[in-house]
Amino acid sequence: MKTAFRGLTTLAALVSLAPSARAQVRASETASVSQTVDGTTLTVDYSRPRIRGRAQVYGSEKVIPWGEVWTPGANWATTLEVNKDVTVNGHLLPKGKYSVWMKVEQREWTVVFDTTVRLFHTQHPIADSALVHFPVTPENVKGPEVLTWSFPDVSTTGTTLRMAWADRAVSLAIGVQPSTPITLAADLAPRYTGEYSFQWTSAGPDAPAGAGPPPPSVWKVTYAQDMLLADWGPPPFPEWSHLVLIKIGDDWFYPGAMLDGELFDVANDLVIEFSLAGGKATGFEVRGENDEIIGRGTRTK
């Protein structure tokens, strides 16, 4: 029986691995979806089964019986690869590649990530593999004809990884590690807080020939919620009126733009370099990626 099963699995695998040099129609076409969040890239590779007129998918003895440990895909197990550690619904998933499984029950499902990646769907997770598993409650949905993995939303700190097929969907909350912490130690903040007059060194490219730089603006640098913040008035664009200064070295910062209290963009091609005298910043330079000075701030208060 075991030999017969192995033979069947091998046959299925061979069918699945038929030469790709010629075009072929597949019952479950392969797909890949990827999302990067703050330098962390998640990639799902899977095959996409279709409902094909079947009245019931989940709970059907012919498709996915209740209690089945199922790979949300078809043929070879669906895989998830992450290039950095992430959290999935609050559970640590270390950097690596995993086969993805879901134990399908009538109410609560269990999501399983198995370090054994290359498994055919009939093989199921190997018991002694290092597994990450946790319960989830699937949503009842009017889902797609074709099984679909997607990232329906993205924030600066994570994304949602969602599997939907037929009348069920599972959404997984992915958290990523910030590439650059935006907090600053409280004892460092007094060096920089205060008010600065800021001046660009040149006019923008849209300015008339011979035009000088725009009038000076004001940076009010404060410390709140463990962050060094700068209110810029008037800013070059409304969205740049609130900055967080992200420390990357001694007295060096990247400017990050805040929107509704949330970091939404880090300009890592600019650097703000403060000059200190007597332990207090006297001003700063803003340098571009080519290290040339594009603006200067001078302390006024």
Add this chain to the structure above:
Amino acid sequence: MKLSTLVSRRHFVAACCGIVATGVSSRPLWGTVRPGGGDPGHPTPRPGITAANVLPDADLVDYPGSKSAFEAIRAIPQVVDGIRCNCGCAELPGFYSLLSCYEGAGMARICEICQGQGRLTARLHKAGKTLDEIRTAIDARYG
């Protein structure tokens, strides 16, 4: 407010600073190594290295914005040779160090990261920083 309406930092830099008149970066198309990624290892300066192969001013006529960077690194080839370039050109055949960006095809003529690393290296060297301190600063800024 939709994020699609927000200005990108590239647009921000271009519009405010006039660095890139077209608003398009001169960053090499094969990508860059940014914070959090890439191998931060730096090369060991080659004994006796000189700036003899650094492109002369005659080859910079069409790239006036790069001239000051070439001038800066010509004075300190032994330091620049101990710096890894983070624009992605370190993967190219024949590349050894940041100094290589200023030789041969002269990528530094068009690459703002090559220029920036060269200028920063020269600036920190002038300020009395050691090679290790310069490497740390380069990694923080471009690594």
